[in-house]
Amino acid sequence: MTLLRPAALAVLVLAAPIVALYVLRLRRPERPISSTLLWRGIVEDMRANAPWQRLRPSLLLAVQLLTLAALALALAEPAVSHSQEFAGDAVLILDQSYSMQATDAAPTRFAQAQARARSIASQMAATSAVSVIGMGKQPSLAIAQSTDAGAIGDAIDRLHPGAGSVNVSAALSLAASLARPGQQTQAVVLTDRSSGLKPASLHLPFPVTVIRFGSIRRDLGIVGFSANAGTFAHALVRVENLGARSASSDLNLYGDGRLVDVRPITVAARSTVSLTWDRLPSGIRRLEARLSLHDHMPEDKTAWAVIPEPVQRRVLLVTQSDYYLETALALDPSIALQVVTPAGYSAVSHSPVDVIMFDGVVPPLRPSTSIALIDPPGGSAPGVRIGRELPGGPLTTVSGAPRALTRYAGLAEAHVAETREIRSAAWLRPILRAGGAPAVLVGAHGPDREAVIGFRLDDSDWPLRISFPLFVHALVQYLAPGITLGTTSIASGDALPVFPSPGAGTLLITRPDGTTDTLRAPFPPYTNTTVPGIYAARPQPGGTSAVLVAVNSFPPARSDSPAPSISRPVGGTSASSGRVTVPADVSWIAGLLVLFLLGAEWWVGMRS
């Protein structure tokens, strides 16, 4: 017999206070009597000045101790191993949820589940096909209907626990799809879950055996970590106690590898505390939060965050002279503005910039970066054909235009005297109209973006409005997103969107373990993010400064709830083609014993 939850035997410590109740002299109720004369000889051997008395044999005490022992046994979930017949094929489903990383079942719950899966697979009959499914956020088929013991073992070994919760229904649906017609199939779910595994609610065509791992876990973990830049960099850490008891720890905050702060925290069971830092030392980019506590979940004791760097966009303005545009661009501190005349453009056209704005001119060749054409002369231009001049009118926003560009435009009092007739390619969409004609268009062509402003700024009162520099700022942001990676923080295993800098040919991504991955155009999302830590991306060719992103394996909220028992196989019949050993829960016997002993205690108490 084995105990599935041996930690529950800890309740046996309650035997000490029970015995103490019999040893300690308790405060007695008072009873006035006429005289103690007749009682004196009787109590001589009962009185004592000590606060305890001799432990006398007591049937009630014996029954109470037996009840406690039976209760501890019931809570420890005794199970007896029994050989169970498996008929036909087997589908092994391994829970890949975050909680399977808990070390309360050494070395981890998941490692034990893998070992049990290999054991079951090795005991199957040679003709039985075994499928292995990883039960994660989405089920993954590790191997399908294989009779090769080595391949099955390799498939089991390739599985690893994830950072999120699991989709039980999807995993069992996948298992159901693997059942061969006419062939008996059984499924074995190796998990630490207690809910969502009732076979009756799943309507499966085959029996399901659930083998549970782990017990009550202690887990104080970091469930959230974010940082931001402002006048002062600030950070927020959320720590949650997923265990059943209060837990205390020190939270150490490191900045660029140096200890910044240490804060002691105490978190009640099933509660969360948040810690904030409002004035972090300047210059820090990498933050790391560590809990000093060691418990059953070492994975969530460390988390990372990145303080984003202000983005500097390089804008080249090609113009003879445009006071309004130069002023609007110079107002934006995130823009590094360079102004050249059309004659001087060719000299700098090869230096890397994020945006080139052509005012009144059109480049002979479209540069390989984002561009903006302001009042292009008639004729052909990249993506557009400029026609005759049209009468203008009030500027209006086109329905469906990107809100990021128009939300601060405030065009109610902006007008245009004349605008150009613009015939654009399909990828250019108008966002502003003047007198019914498209006046401003934007779009993306390949990795580069383009904007067209079809009128002279001198022919409009818009540059005199406060909305104009705001629009120019939004337009530069649109033309040069400026962030190599789509975010500064993702969950472990999630895909990282990549937006390379203009002109970047490759992107080198350095992982926390020091290895490097190379992404090439057209830069698909980066998916090799299973290892938590800080990833650094460097565009090649381009700047040497790296863009950082933090990858964390925060635990899903309340993902772990210990199962009370092991379900029995349901449905189906078995033929003698293979046998595996699975534990059968017999805690119900201990439960009945507890009930019987409680009745005996009541009877003994009444009798005495």
Place this chain on the structure above:
Amino acid sequence: MPDLEPDLLRKLERVTLSGRWQVAGSAPGPRRSVHHGSSPEFADFRNYVEGDDLRRVDWNAYARLDQLFLRLHAGEEMGNLSLLLDRSRSMHAGRPLKSHTAARIAAALVYVGLRSHDRVTLAGWSGHIDRVVPPQAGIRSLRLLWDCIEQILSRPGGPTDFAALGAFRAPGPGTVIVVSDFLSETDMRRGLQALAARGDRVAAIQVLAPDELDPDFSGDWQLIDVENDNTLDVTVASRSIRRYRANLTAHTEELQSICRRAGISFLRFSSDAALDLELLPALLTAGVVQ
């Protein structure tokens, strides 16, 4: 005022205090005395006490000696009944209260005494005799004496001291009855023997509560002695109950032995006794009444 059942009163009307002892009284009565009486035959003088018949004062002696003396004659004399009521704290314990039952017993004896044309004296005592009602005679004194019984026993006194009984002086020869629970560590032998040594007929009536005769509680208790506030921690179980009963039996036997040697009649009543059924047979058996 003690409450006696009419049926008990009718039964008590048929008895008188026992006359086995010759009495010397200062008033005529139905009982034959070997000492003094109102017959023409002079017997003796004695000092006048309050309540004596002034017609029997020897005025000649008063003229000569300036002191009141009573002339005593051999013949029919009025007897004396003295009731010594224990008013200690312990009498106010038990359910029903022992003092309540003691009051009813005393009321019944007062009724018998007055019906027997005896003079009845009441005295309350605990540490010492501190409540004395002078001798009263005649059935018209019944209400007064019953009220006095109520007053004596309504307020608990101090701890019991049986030596105080030796200080009691009866107004004349007769019957002295002590009503108590006799649960005391003081010298009962000395007090009772002092009473009996004066030639009076003495009876001891013990009143105990039912839970003193047969304790009906169990478990862990802290017992508090109501007389001296001493405490005892005790675990009451069947074994300790048996030992308590043995102690009670030994205590009772010792009390009975003292009474027997001093010629004192001994009676015991439970405070929940049906006095209308049990009192008169017990008094008759003990020879207190006839």
